[in-house]
Amino acid sequence: MLEGIVLAHPEYVARLEGFDVLIRADKKINKVALVSGGGSGHEPAHGGFVGTGMLDAAVAGSVFTSPTPDQVLEAIKAVDTGQGVLLVIKNYTGDIMNFEMAAELAEAEGIEVATVVTNDDVAVEDSLYTTGRRGVAGTVFVHKIAGARAETGASLDEVKAIAQKVIANVRTMGVALKPCTVPAVGKPGFELSEDEMELGIGIHGEPGIERKPLQTADEIVDYLMKRILNDIEFQVGDEVAAMINGAGATPPMELYILNRRVSQILAGKGIRVFKTFVGNYMTSIDMAGASITLLKLDDELKELLLAQADTVGFKMC
Amino acid sequence: MLEGIVLAHPEYVARLEGFDVLIRADKKINKVALVSGGGSGHEPAHGGFVGTGMLDAAVAGSVFTSPTPDQVLEAIKAVDTGQGVLLVIKNYTGDIMNFEMAAELAEAEGIEVATVVTNDDVAVEDSLYTTGRRGVAGTVFVHKIAGARAETGASLDEVKAIAQKVIANVRTMGVALKPCTVPAVGKPGFELSEDEMELGIGIHGEPGIERKPLQTADEIVDYLMKRILNDIEFQVGDEVAAMINGAGATPPMELYILNRRVSQILAGKGIRVFKTFVGNYMTSIDMAGASITLLKLDDELKELLLAQADTVGFKMC
Amino acid sequence: MATKSDVLDFIRIYADKMAEHRQELTDYDQAIGDGDHGINMSRGFKAVIEKLPAVYEKNIDEILKTVGMILVSTVGGASGPLYGSAFMKAGAAVKGKGELSNEDIILAFDEAVGGIQFRGKAVEGEKTILDSMIPAIKAIKASIADGKSMAEALVDGEKAAWDGVEYTKTIIATKGRASYLGERSIGHQDPGATSMAYVFQAAKEVAEKVGC
Amino acid sequence: MATKSDVLDFIRIYADKMAEHRQELTDYDQAIGDGDHGINMSRGFKAVIEKLPAVYEKNIDEILKTVGMILVSTVGGASGPLYGSAFMKAGAAVKGKGELSNEDIILAFDEAVGGIQFRGKAVEGEKTILDSMIPAIKAIKASIADGKSMAEALVDGEKAAWDGVEYTKTIIATKGRASYLGERSIGHQDPGATSMAYVFQAAKEVAEKVGC
Numbered sequence A, B: 001m002l003e004g005i006v007l008a009h010p011e012y013v014a015r016l017e018g019f020d021v022l023i024r025a026d027k028k029i030n031k032v033a034l035v036s037g038g039g040s041g042h043e044p045a046h047g048g049f050v051g052t053g054m055l056d057a058a059v060a061g062s063v064f065t066s067p068t069p070d071q072v073l074e075a076i077k078a079v080d081t082g083q084g085v086l087l088v089i090k091n092y093t094g095d096i097m098n099f100e101m102a103a104e105l106a107e108a109e110g111i112e113v114a115t116v117v118t119n120d121d122v123a124v125e126d127s128l129y130t131t132g133r134r135g136v137a138g139t140v141f142v143h144k145i146a147g148a149r150a151e152t153g154a155s156l157d158e159v160k161a162i163a164q165k166v167i168a169n170v171r172t173m174g175v176a177l178k179p180c181t182v183p184a185v186g187k188p189g190f191e192l193s194e195d196e197m198e199l200g201i202g203i204h205g206e207p208g209i210e211r212k213p214l215q216t217a218d219e220i221v222d223y224l225m226k227r228i229l230n231d232i233e234f235q236v237g238d239e240v241a242a243m244i245n246g247a248g249a250t251p252p253m254e255l256y257i258l259n260r261r262v263s264q265i266l267a268g269k270g271i272r273v274f275k276t277f278v279g280n281y282m283t284s285i286d287m288a289g290a291s292i293t294l295l296k297l298d299d300e301l302k303e304l305l306l307a308q309a310d311t312v313g314f315k316m317c
Numbered sequence C, D: 001m002a003t004k005s006d007v008l009d010f011i012r013i014y015a016d017k018m019a020e021h022r023q024e025l026t027d028y029d030q031a032i033g034d035g036d037h038g039i040n041m042s043r044g045f046k047a048v049i050e051k052l053p054a055v056y057e058k059n060i061d062e063i064l065k066t067v068g069m070i071l072v073s074t075v076g077g078a079s080g081p082l083y084g085s086a087f088m089k090a091g092a093a094v095k096g097k098g099e100l101s102n103e104d105i106i107l108a109f110d111e112a113v114g115g116i117q118f119r120g121k122a123v124e125g126e127k128t129i130l131d132s133m134i135p136a137i138k139a140i141k142a143s144i145a146d147g148k149s150m151a152e153a154l155v156d157g158e159k160a161a162w163d164g165v166e167y168t169k170t171i172i173a174t175k176g177r178a179s180y181l182g183e184r185s186i187g188h189q190d191p192g193a194t195s196m197a198y199v200f201q202a203a204k205e206v207a208e209k210v211g212c
């Protein structure tokens, strides 16, 4: 998979020799470095977000399995320029433990490392007594905005702070119409009949939080949006970025149909859509489904969102 | 569908009031205008290619049905700045007749119109006695390169000439693993069992030229590439742009797996890949499948290919 | 001899047939095309029926021309310009006529073929609309020359049209979408030839009703 | 009392079990997780077996530490750092020992639990590895305190581990991926608790074989 991306886009990414790590083709940039990653199967995430204005390195584990600490450590070492490295971690027990171990090892080697944990999935109850929410498609906004901040020459603390601000303001929920199949397993992660859907799915083929008879696109969006809007407060006049993310096997046409309703609902609430992203950003192999992400914006986030980005999977010209 | 794209991306495209036509949000640009279009169901084509460096207008018919001449005429009138309009037509009887009627009507109104017909699909025998090849994903390169040429202030003749040059040098062939379903029809265009594939498919859910038992990704690519490379001559040292286009329900991961083999084969023949595009560019609703496009490049085409483009579906930063 | 009311009747009956055979024509098109011929034709003739009252007062030529223009602007695909041109050319052929003689009717059919061939550049034997249309018109001409009535001639015409449809099963398509299938197009009947056979069926039914 | 060869035996037997139960563990993980626990554990222990000969000459503590490091760098996911830490801490607990007394073995287990808890921040009853591990160690301690042999104690330990696995079916997951399912996690047994029960099964089999 990594090889596939490097072969296709050598002008964007290079493989760190001997590791499952992609780094910018233009090598080290003199700024705070951003490192992210996770299991494979989420393409274009995360290697597709390595490049100008986003990540400096992406570490890939096996399909849906967090990469190991030694791999993350090599990524950190490859991109650090002495100004520190921010690890953007999705909130999964495995990812957190592996990235934290890597951070400890890097710090032992004298590299300044900070971490943020994305947890935008409102499907999962956030509570002190659980592992909390999952990090899903909203993570892409963290890469984009923290990446843009780093590009301005900001300090590690500043880059971490803006990443935290995105995390505090981004919410996602997803639905699956057809589960995905991990190649090594050979059968789908859950079973869905033609006329069922799974609500509140994650991005690893895990079952969701609820199974229902299939509904219309509008009804599905109503449900997802209600969960999202219940979770974060909006005032009339607020502005958002919206992402309608495809799970892999969902055609653009269907994503636009979902977005239509998203726009209607937001307009009805007096919330202005500043910018919309429609497409495959954080996929789950060949799952048919989608997620809706809303990021509440302020002037600072807006400016950074629109800042130039040039990566395989996300471009802002 | 059009509404969906406009709602999502008002910074890129606007709807021509009362017509199924998308025009640039920044309205008329003082240059030769490019108009393309076709049936719906190919998203992001064609509305997703309206913007800086590509199309000025896209006309959308019903799903998989060419738009009518009156719609095309309005698009032409909306974007003409007196410097003439190039119609980029995919080679289908319906598209040609409808766009030609529109061209006649526009000329009757005193607008200078030129047309080019894309016919990159090598699955179909090209012969004087048939309708010739279909225009498929290679059309996107025509939009890109002719669009970039128009942006430089070139004349209608010059823009048409470069479009013809792309058409002469671009070849595509596709495969389907799962057919698509036109919503109004409600059943797939052809039947495929789990372990079959359809080779040489078009982009309208039509059956292909051959059905075979499912093969490995590498074997499929070998077959498609053989057809393409038989059709256009390459010398060692030639350069190409490659597009691995998803049919709609094919995840990025699988497209990269196909590209891996494409790269290998080209490297084996001493052909240099100048730039690779992987993703959904010219889809067939929810078909699972892909096409491979090769465009043979020279210095002029290379420069225009890399020129800035900023559209919903194709960005060059 | 056909009056304006006969022409309007013909259009209505044909529109009903397109609605009725929507699925059938689409099925044929799914086999060798893109599965929309029935959808296209029924959409077009639905629009024709909706807009027809606006031209009730006009002459036959205007009515036919209007039908053609409505088809061109609502059908799309290949059949839109083809059927549209056919009706527009048929209208032009009978300019100024209040009623149509048998000669007028035959001329209108001939001009309609001309319109289709101007747009589509096809000839007989390419598995298109023409493969039912040209034999049908030939049969009508022969029957009229034999002294038969138009109603009788249209019976022969329709029969020839359906024979033409049968014939399309035996040949390779070299025009239109079905041509992409090459050999695989053999064995399937052409959707456009089929929708054209219904043209002669509708005309026959009108002629039988008025007994001309 | 366990010799270095017993420890190596234990590792080999456990690796075999992970290969053998790969599908079973993956099935449990598909029900409430992401369906890779068997894949992860078997990948990790395959790597352990491949690299083990390189440390044959080292002490028990080095061997355990190496196993932990191999797991950390080949398993990934949640189980990699957890099992990795467990083996590394167990190794550190028996630093310098040529053989392990019963006390050493118990200390190693206790430290392994500490390693898992340091990384995973879980306690008993959260539907994790700990739910078979902690009861098993408790049972072993009790049996040894009752004067039983280590082989006998490990029989009791394994039994307690499987009871713990059964118990995981009755509770909601609050740690790890299964926690996302909330109530829907009830009724399913925890894959990590299951793979941990095989640890005690493997240890028991070694003890029975050498009769300690």
Ligand SMILES: Nc1ncnc2c1ncn2[C@@H]1O[C@H](COP(=O)(O)OP(=O)(O)O)[C@@H](O)[C@H]1O
Pocket (backbone or CB within 6 Å): B065, B066, B093, B094, B095, C029, C033, C034, C035, C036, C037, C038, C040, C041, C076, C077, C078, C079, C080, C082, C116, C119, C120, C121, C122, C127, C128, C129, C130, C175, C176, C177, C190, C191, C192, C193
């Ligand atoms: N060049 C042509 N001349 C005459 N008839 C044609 C030609 N090309 C296609 N057709 C007819 O059009 C029919 C298909 O029409 P339709 O399905 O509505 O359009 P499309 O092929 O654009 O989807 C074919 O069955 C054939 O009879």
Ligand SMILES: Nc1ncnc2c1ncn2[C@@H]1O[C@H](COP(=O)(O)OP(=O)(O)O)[C@@H](O)[C@H]1O
Pocket (backbone or CB within 6 Å): A065, A066, A093, A094, A095, D029, D033, D034, D035, D036, D037, D038, D040, D041, D076, D077, D078, D079, D080, D082, D116, D119, D120, D121, D122, D127, D128, D129, D130, D175, D176, D177, D190, D191, D192, D193
């Ligand atoms: N915080 C934790 N503490 C202890 N064990 C845990 C914790 N989180 C998860 N586990 C264990 O890990 C197992 C899952 O491991 P595995 O499937 O290999 O990793 P992942 O969940 O990353 O896919 C669970 O069944 C559970 O027993």
Ligand SMILES: [Mg+2]
Pocket (backbone or CB within 6 Å): A064, A065, A066, A094, D034, D036, D077, D078
């Ligand atoms: Mg996992």
Ligand SMILES: [Mg+2]
Pocket (backbone or CB within 6 Å): B064, B065, B066, B094, C034, C036, C077, C078
């Ligand atoms: Mg069509």
Ligand SMILES: [Mg+2]
Pocket (backbone or CB within 6 Å): C029, C033, C034, C035, C036, C037, C077, C177
């Ligand atoms: Mg058709």
Ligand SMILES: [Mg+2]
Pocket (backbone or CB within 6 Å): D029, D033, D034, D035, D036, D037, D077, D177
């Ligand atoms: Mg798992």
